[in-house]
Structures are given as structure tokens and as C-alpha cells.
Amino acid sequence: MTSVLVVGGGIAGLVAARSAALAGADVVLLEGAERLGGAVAGIELAGVPVDTGAESLAARGGTALALLSALGLTPVPPAPSGAWLQNARGAYPLPAAGVLGIPAFPLAADVRAVIGTRAAMRAWADRLLPELTVGRERNLGALVRRRMGARVLEELVAPVVGNVYAVNPDEADVESLVPLLNGELTRTGSLSSAVLALRAAAPAGSAVVGLPGGMVTLVAALERELGRFGVGTRTGSPVTAVERVGEKWRVQTAAEALEADRVVVASDGASARALLAPLLPAAPLAGWPEPHGTTVVSLVLDAPSLDSFPRGSGVLVARGVDSVAARALTHSSAKWPWLAALLPPGRHVVRLSYRTVAGFGSRPIDAGDLALSDAARLLDVRRTELNLVDWAITEWRQESQRALLGVRARIEAVRAAALGLEGLDLTGAWLAGTGLASVIADADRAGRGD
Template sequence: MRGGHATPSSDPKATVSGPAAVVVGGGISGLIAARELAQGGLTVTVLEASNAWGGCVGSHTVAGLRLDSGAESFATRSTAVPDLARELGLGDRIVAPHPGGAWVQLPDGPQELPKTGVLGIPANPWDPEVRRSLGLAGAIRASLDRWLPASVGTSSDVTSVSSLVRTRMGKRVLERLVSPVVGGVHSADPALLDVDMVAPGLRRGIRAHGSLAAAVGAQRRAAAGSSVGGPSGPAKAGSAVAGLKGGMNTLVDALVADLRQRGVALLNGQHADEVVKTQEGWRVTAAKTTYDAGRLVVALDGPGAVGLLEKSLPELSGLRPAAGPLVSLVTMVVDLPQLDGRPRGTGILVAPQTPGIKAKALTHATAKWDWLADEAGPGTHVLRLSYGRREDAGGGADLVLDDESLLAAALEDASALLTVPVSRTDMVDWDVVRWAGALPFAAVGHKQRVEQVRQVCAAVDGLTVVGGWLAGNGLAAVVADTRAQLAAG
């Protein structure tokens, strides 16, 4: 077959020529890359190994409700996601969460999560909510950050979230505020994570503003200025995000529809087995079909991208990142009017040292999103509990529980965290979704690895590599970085 778009062939020698660009990976970064290429006038084919589009921006149906099975919000620190949503005709669907705020479960009991700006780090250690969480001694220690030289925590080439916070604000801020947030968002111990990857610009902000608290405050003000509805003063913790009415999965639906309208070939069940650099460009082999293209975009997770490219680019072999942790999400739809009062706001994060709780976070989705509460109806609630936390830099073996064991843990944890008994008799429906490696593991030194990967790839004509493992965790980072990389390529 020559010209147009390819269709899989059972002939192992079949070669399909014609597409000017091939995108390997149909997650959110791959779909965005395909759109950028198509807008540039190229003929594009997207190869996706699974039968679903959007990667970790997925959906599932539980009790007749279409719910997000992965990402359910985006950070408002930039306009990247709102801009894309508006381009796709979803501007009127952008919504802010209910202003109830989030909580944190500490070893000595629950507390409202203070109005913090970045990774749970307080912009003001003497804010009443912060002081309540830290205690007097903890607030005094945290306030010493103001008097430390700006070079403390910023002079080394790399540093972990834990090291930066402990050095500037002390152990209590780390354990009671930062660890729960980092565990909930990144599924990892803050001692393992590169602060420059998970909080870009924070160390630079310390040098510019003189302290960690001031840097956090500056980032929070910038986020408030670009958030849904614009600046509105200090927001409740957990509200520096926004979502889409109908769920973030509607962004994937809109992207897929947009790509089909542009004539992009979207091919499911096409696992890319080999990539070879040719004189004319690139040759990709998938499902016994080959695709020749002048432009190649690899939009896979880190280990997958390196594994696919290292034959053509041996320099990448030593830059393979660790796989992300296995994260299991238990979604329960319950008939429980006692939850109408939102006993823990929009949800609760769990400090790692909290005894008796296996979950790292609980999202009370119907308390967080008014549109979902309207769809579910009075007395019906959607709870989502997250399990899995990377505690060692080597990756280790992820602890895997079967679905029934996870459900039992979720019922027990939800009852303890929400202070309302949640039992099987209250259950309307439930589901378990597992994401293996969906969250990039930004270990200390990862930023330098990313720079090396990009240097290697930039030296090769027609190649762009995108995805969360390079951009950083979260939709805002992935959307902005993917578009920037395609514009530069």
C-alpha cells in the first residue's frame, strides 16, 4: 500500500509508505503531538499498543456513572491545559473544585490541610492552620527559613524534596505537610524525588526571593493569577487545581475527535516492536507492518522509550529511568447520605507514618466536583482511594493486592478517614484500576538525565521524545512540554 494511511498487514514483509510522521504512543502526550504535527500540515499516523486512547487520562463506568479512571484534575499553575481545552471547544466545561478544601491524616489525628502553595510547603509558617499542624516549636523552626542564606539548599547541582525542606524548614514541615502531599501526588517518598523535576523553579525562586516560604508564595500568586476565575485571594488547600465537567477523560474524547477530523490515522493494538533510523528518516515496525516517515515522535514511558530507541541510539542505554510505582485506585459508589456533609472536605491525604491506614489518599469525588454530585444524585457518593507508594530508589517489588483485598482495605480505610462507617451493604458498585508506571519516577538526578536524553535526541534529525518522564508529573507539565518540544522540533 502506498500513499494515504497504513492498515496492519499479516504479511511480515509488508511495507507501508506514505505517512510523513509517525507517533508511537497514544497517551495524552502522543495525541497532543499528533495534533501539533497535523496542524503543521503533515500526514500523521499514531500507533497505540492498547485498545484505549489517552493513557492515564482514562475513564470507566461505575454504577452507571462515567468516571475518570486516572487523572481527574490539572494544576492551575499555568494556562497550558485551559488553553488546549478552549482550542478543543471545551472552554465552557472548565470548572473549579468545590471550595471545601482538603485534609491530612496525621499520626495524632486529622487536620485541615493548610493553605500551602507547593508540595505542601507553607508560604507562611505562622498561618493559623499551618501552626495548628506544626505546633509552636515546628512553626518556630520553619520560620528560620527566612534568615537562612539563599544559597542553603540551592547551591548543589541536585537535591531531593526532603533535603530541601528539612534543611530550610525542618523535620516537622517535612513529615506533617510535605510527605502526605508528595505521597498522594507522586506516590513516592520525598527523599527520593528530585525537587527540580517535581517543583520546577522552586530553588530558583529561593535565590530570587530569599527564602523557601517566599518562593512558595510567589509561585502560589502566579498560580492564582492563571487559575479558573482569576485571582481571588488565598484559596483552600487542594483548590489550586481545576477540572472539566464530565471528567478529564472528555479532553481525550475531544482530542481524538479533533484528530479524526484532521485525517490523522489512529491505530489501536499496534505495539511498536522496532524503530530503525534510515537515510530517508525512520522506519517503525508494528504488528508485522512497517511505517516509513520523515518525522518520528516517541510518546512512551521512560523505560519503553529508551528500549525502543536504544538500537538506533546506543547512547540512550545508560539513561534508562526507573519505572514508576504501581498505583491501584479503588473507586466505590456508595449510597450513604451521611456523607452529604463532606466530613473531610474534598478528600484527605495520609501521612506515611500514620498507623492503621493502607491508602495514601482518598478523594471524595462527589464532594470535590459539583457536576458529579448532580449526576450521582442526593445521598450517592463517589469515593476513590489510592494505594501504592515508592519507598526505595531502586524501584523494588511493588506490593500487589488482589481486587477483593483492595476493596476490603478501601472500606476499612474510608470508614476511618471519613469518620462515617462505609460497608459493603452501602455499596452500589465498585471497580479497581491499576496503573503500572503511569507516574514518572523523578528520582534525584533525573533532571540531569532528562537533559542528556534530550541532547542525544536533538542531535538526530526528525526525532522528538515526549511524555511525563521528561516533562514531569501532571497534565499541566505534560501538555506544556509536549507542545514546546513539537514547536522546537
């Protein structure tokens, strides 16, 4: 029987371990922290489960949905209320027909409401510009600015891309974010037509799904399944070295050295690159952009004035809005009916995301206070109407580098170098891209050793 060691017990490591065990291997998973799940994590606040990290996954990921089904989990769509966008002038429902915030119908009323008629006319002129038959624009910001103007970029695209992928569109790689966009641009001749074609090709239904009980139930289900498969799972076991010893791989922790036929490195990017440094050429491992720091503040509020869900499922904040520090707010109990059903009348769960700034998390009282003020502004209620029942603050480092210009080539170089080492597989968000659907599909492949 082949033996496999998996380093890291986030979703990537858990899925890789499961896929290796399903392929008949004898598997041991080593996780540095005291709990499994990595960036999929939950907390109980005022008696209800609240996701503090990932809370949904892309419904288009065939592997991810198949995994949920195999684990007996039933994904649920969010409530159809939709999100809003806050810019310096006001708050507006996020335009319905778009990709990454790029509108398919620049003159639609919901687009004009956000950017104004003049900017909408400029965006519509995209259809009159010379066709993009040759040459591929890789910089998303440059592409949108040139085709549709700065307002579309600043007020529609930047808030969506910043919040979903945690990157600035001026640093984002079109090919990484929407691999089919350039092809559609060449085929249809304009950006809005390309977006329309992509929308038409997407299957009907919600773009994301959640899980009753929170995304953290995925971690619990994977943990149960690994137990059933006899996978040895060791938490509190940070791996300090991975080395080739003859035909075997040896993995070192503070407590022990383990050997196996294969090793899957599924830890976060910084840890994985440090472990791989003695094994792979230095160049593709050096000079990686830092992961993006995100602070999530979760609030449980008694606030009957939120019963009408004044901003639908939440608010994305455009650049240049100085009146709030948060970059996004999710009205979790409006977005997820399963969560609302657990709450007494008038109680709400709201989550705010901040770009982490030094010292933010070390001033929890200020952070809670700031989050309450931001929640009141973004939800358009008075601060006195929000009665704080419970709250939590969580710091994350988000592996969003794959979306950045130039990083795809690095990823390919790392993967190519690893191919030269028999029995070594790499996975995780730093290679697969942020987003659970991509992480799950890549980890499944790595676990099977494909």
C-alpha cells in the same frame, strides 16, 4: 506533504499527532492498547463516569488551557472545600498558604493545628537562619528539614509531594518540582518568604481544573479532532521497532511496516527506551529508576452521612499512619460538582490511592474490603454507614522520575542525543514530568517538530 508516525496514544501521543496534523502533516498514530488515552482513563460505575487515572490538570499551563478551549471543552474548578491531612494524631484541614506543603506562614493557626506549636516555632525560625545567598540545595527533603524542621517535612511536605508527584521528598529535586524556588530563596533569604513570594506571583483562582464528564472527555475530544484532520489512528498496534532507513523513518508493528519523514516516540518510558536503544547511545537510556506503582480503588457508595463532605475534597495521608493502607482519598463527588449533580441523593463517589504492593490487584475482594475500611476511617464515619453500590480497581505505573534527583541530567542527555537524529522527536511523561499540563505542552512542541 510531510508524513509523521506517532508511537503511543496516551495524551502525549494524541496531542503530538494533533499538533503535527495542524502543521499540515499527514499523520498516523499507533497505539499498543485497544483504547486511546493511556493514564487518562474512565469507567462507568453505577451509571456515572468515573476517572480512574488523571482527574484534573494544572490551571497554570497556558498550552493545556488553550488546547481545552480549541477543543471546545470548558474546564471547571473543583469545589472550594479543600483537602484534609491525616497524621498519626488526627485529621486537619490542609494549611491554606503553601507550596508543596511548605507553609508560607509557619505560625498560622492551620499549620499549628497540624504540627503543633513547638514544631511551628521551629519552622518559623527559618526566618532567623543565615541567608541562603549562595549554594543551591537540590534535595527537597534536606532543604525543608534544615530550614523548617522534620515535622514540616514529614507531616506537611511528604504527604503533598508523595501524592501529587508520587515521590519521597528526600529523593526529590527542588529544581524539577518548583523551578523558581531556589531563585526566590536567594532573593528573599528564607524558605517561608520564598514560598510567600511564589504564592503572591501565582495568578488568582483555582490551581487545578477538571472537565464535566471527567478528564476522559479530553481523550474523546482529541480522538474526534484527529478523525476530522484525517489522522489514521490504529489501536491494538504495539510498535516493536523504530529504525532509520535512508532519509525515512520506519516503524514496525506485528502487522505492518510504515515509513514516514518524521517519527514522534510518545510511548511510556520503558517502551520508549527499548525502542530507542538501537538509535541512541546506551548511557543515558540505562539505569532509569522504575516508575511508581499506584493502585486506584474507585467506590460508589450510598452513604447519606457523607452528604456533609466531612473531609472536604479528600484526605492526604502522612507518613507513619498505620491505621490505613491508603495514601490518599479523593471524595470525587464532593470535589467535582458536575459529578454530584449526576448522583441520586445520598450517593457518593470516593477514590482511594495505594502504593502498589505485589498481589494487591489480584485479590479484588480483599482490595474492595480494605478500601471500604480505609474510606470509613479517613472520612470519619462507621463502616456500616457505607453501602457499596459499585466499585473498580485499576493498576497504574506512574512516570514520576523527572522529579527525582539526578534524573533531569539524564533527560537532557537523552534529548541531546535525539537532536542528532533528524526527524526524530521524543515526548511523554517520562521526559516532560508527570502532570498533564507539562505533558501537553511538551507533546505540542514535539508534534510540531520544534
